[in-house]
Amino acid sequence: TKDYIDLTIKCVEENGPYIVIIPGLALSHSRPDVSVKKTGLSLITLSKPVCFDCDNDPVDIVLTLAATDDTFHLEKLQSMAEFISDEDNIEFIKNAKTTEEVAKAINEFEPEE
Structure with a gap:
C-alpha cells in the first residue's frame, strides 16, 4: 500500500542511503507491517538514474521487498x-527484454547453503 511506500522512504530519510548496497542498485525495504497486504518483491529499472548522495550513485535498478513477517523478510533479503x-545477474536485469524473464530468474534463484 502507499503506507508501506511511505515507510520505506521514511527509513531512508532517517537512516541515510543504506539501501544503495552496490553501485547502481538499491534494495528498498522496511520492516514487516500491516500496510503489506501480501509478501512480494518489485523491481524497476530507471531510464533516468537517481542519486542518493552516496558512493554507489547513480542508481538505475531498485528492488523493493515487502514482507508480512520477520522470517520471510530476513530470508528474502539474504537471498536477494x-x-x-553476482555481476552477471545485474547485467541480466539491465539487458532483459521482458519482465517475465527477470521474474523467472529471481524466482528460480536458490541461494547457496
Whole structure:
C-alpha cells in the first residue's frame, strides 16, 4: 500500500542511503507491517538514474521487498543480496527484454547453503 511506500522512504530519510548496497542498485525495504497486504518483491529499472548522495550513485535498478513477517523478510533479503552480488545477474536485469524473464530468474534463484 502507499503506507508501506511511505515507510520505506521514511527509513531512508532517517537512516541515510543504506539501501544503495552496490553501485547502481538499491534494495528498498522496511520492516514487516500491516500496510503489506501480501509478501512480494518489485523491481524497476530507471531510464533516468537517481542519486542518493552516496558512493554507489547513480542508481538505475531498485528492488523493493515487502514482507508480512520477520522470517520471510530476513530470508528474502539474504537471498536477494546473494542474487545481486553476482555481476552477471545485474547485467541480466539491465539487458532483459521482458519482465517475465527477470521474474523467472529471481524466482528460480536458490541461494547457496
